[in-house]
Amino acid sequence: MVGATVEQFIQWESLLKNYSPNPILIGEVGKASALKLALNQMIAGLTATFALSLTFLQQEGVSIETFMDILRSSALYAPTFDKKLSRMLDRNYDNPNFPIKHLEKDINLFLTSAQNLGLNTESLEGINSIVSLVIKKGFANSDYSALIEAMKK
16 A cells, blocks of 8 residues: 555555565555554454354353354354464464554544544544553554453453
């Protein structure tokens, strides 16, 4: 994702291909950042709701394997669920690909931008409180799958 003018993108495209085989021009400077923030806030939402579902089903004694089989064949499925499942079940948040503290930073940047646009951000504010709780529990440098740690009171 690149934020630039068309001319800048064309000028630097060969260099950009060192970082991504298919750089995509999003628009002027700032537009790619906005897109990245929009994607990253979705990480928080998807992960928090998945963590809550897992914890709920564990408490109810429902097979997680059965849940995942059904989920995988539904329109609700996101590949990130399988990527984070074992980390959540094993409570192994080491070697993060995206630490929670960075997720919190992006959520806060998104919240500020969205509020400045007059958008209703209440849903993300709730998720942000979950992120803050997990950070207070000592998981700031852990993989964001540690959001599951906030699901039990």
